[in-house]
Amino acid sequence: MADFDLAIVGGGINGAGIARDAAGRGLRVLLVEQNDLASGTSSASTKLIHGGLRYLEHGWLRLVREALVEREVMLRMAPHLIRPMRFVLPSEPGLRPAWMLRLGLFVYDHLGGRKILPPARAIDLANDPLGAPLKRRYEHGFEYSDCFADDSRLVVLTALDAAERGAVIRTRARAIAAERRATSWRLSTADAAGRHLETITARVLVNAAGPWVERFDSDRLGLTPRHHVRMVQGSHIVVPSLFEHDRAYLFQNPDGRIVFAIPYESDYTLIGTTDRDYRGDPGAVAATPEEIVYLCAAASTNFARAVHPADVVWSYSGVRPLIDDGARPAQAASRDYVLELDAKPGAAALLSVIGGKITVYRRLAEDALRRLAHHLPPTRARAAGAATRPLPLPRPTARIAAAADLRHARAARARQCALIGRARPALRRQPLRGGGNLPDAGGVGVDGR
DSSP: OOSEEEEEEOOSHHHHHHHHHHHHTTOOEEEEOSSOTTOSGGGSSOOEEOOOGGGGGGTOHHHHHHHHHHHHHHHHHOTTTEEEEEEEEEOOTTSSOHHHHHHHHHHHHHHTTOOSSOOOEEEETTTSGGGTTBOTTOOEEEEEEEEEEOHHHHHHHHHHHHHHTTOEEESSOEEEEEEEOSSOEEEEEEOTTOOEEEEEEEEEEEEOOGGGHHHIIIIITOOOOSSOEEEEEEEEEEEEOSOSSSOEEEEEOTTSOEEEEEEETTTEEEEEOOOEEOOSOGGGOOOOHHHHHHHHHHHHHHBSSOOOGGGOSEEEEEEEEEEOOOOSSGGGSOOOEEEEEEOOTTSOEEEEEEEOOGGGHHHHHHHHHHHTGGGSOOOHHHHHTGGGSOOOOOOTTSOOOOSSOOTTOOOHHHHHHHHHHHHOGGGGGSOOTTOOOOOOTTOOOOOOO
């Protein structure tokens, strides 16, 4: 008999979400992560839970609708991590006309059955205080709703809830070998120094390694994936606040891209993101000087106060593992996900996760467990459908008795704030809201907002 029903490689939002869903169904789950929880793409997002307004012009209606539905589900699940935010979208002369923006926002408001968030509205930017930080050329615009999220903490609490439900979470454990057998996988892990940690068996293996998903399939498993990964780099910069209110801005650029400017950590503005193909090591990705100049120029074009590279107190970058659908510009590549199931007769099943958005991670996890249903033992939870309900995530103040050794795990957000603090000493006096300590095996509480 295998040690586990499901072994998951990758401690980002998709791996943690699948672990939580599977553990809630009564399955024996192991998750291994080579670094820290949310140490890769899942802590390098634009921090949004959103439908993706710009995806409408690409015709991705199903993806947008799914994300809009999940937006409100997740707001109910984790109001301590996700909060509503209003976004100001100026009407840019010479780009998308006002009627197109109005139509897109109408569809955005109604496509996902919005119930909690307020609808879009038109704004007279020439007279509204929301237009004061902008260049004088803006006269009209719109305001609409989406949500801001603490992305890394969402991953951590999802993994903690999986542990609470019985999953075993191993951080600092690299999957170095995976041997496929007729009815199970034999998975070996090692620490950063290459020292062997343990060897386990599992009925099913899930590759949720994010930007490393294709490399893991080819290098560790000797397989050629049917779908190829297109690695797209997205970078962000943090600068002193460009405005004093709590709204965010969404700007159109002449090159077809969009850039957000979002209130961040009380005294700062988060600006991003870029979209460019990336061909290096995902673990070594960093914002390039060209990207920083691009984001500064995008902000300076729209705000009354110019932004220069010298104003940047911190930058970060992540690699999105998108489906290579042949789209020419990186920003046009699909944000949808593919679950590639390799279930040959006489061999244990493998599921590889490619693409996806943090907003739909819960739906992705449900889909993954549906695909694997015939390769996993039946459970009472699955029969009752208990695991698929959008159950709330733990509150940061809860004392969680972890069922796994999480001694080495640290929230990526705490690392982010520490990096900003080293670059900007004044930030050391700011509280690390949402940072806190993760529990070890003894159940130390998470210190919250």
